[in-house]
Amino acid sequence: ERTLLKAYEEISAMCDSISLSELVSDTAKQLYKRVEDEKLLRGKASDAIIAACIFIACRQEKVDRTFRDICALTEVPKTQIAVCFKILQNKLQTDTATMNSEDMMTRF
Numbered sequence: 001e002r003t004l005l006k007a008y009e010e011i012s013a014m015c016d017s018i019s020l021s022e023l024v025s026d027t028a029k030q031l032y033k034r035v036e037d038e039k040l041l042r043g044k045a046s047d048a049i050i051a052a053c054i055f056i057a058c059r060q061e062k063v064d065r066t067f068r069d070i071c072a073l074t075e076v077p078k079t080q081i082a083v084c085f086k087i088l089q090n091k092l093q094t095d096t097a098t099m100n101s102e103d104m105m106t107r108f
Contacts, residue, residue, distance in 0.1 A: 027057035051076045052084035
């Protein structure tokens, strides 16, 4: 339980640092809890799991963030995030819409 609270704090801090909404933060926390409860990513680094959860939460809530943005935020290599993302996407059957260039234009 202590590790779960620590992960929640990290997710909140990371989401706040790049001005993500509370909704994205809460979604990422729910994903992380589900990953921990179902032991989906045993042996993977917690930082990579947190990064993947934030990335999936952004996709689910239609917030335009790229792998590069999440890598810069978490300092986790893109390959580690991608591996966790693919596993979670398959096992959780998450609905993650792909982002196109028009979606990204709202940031600039």
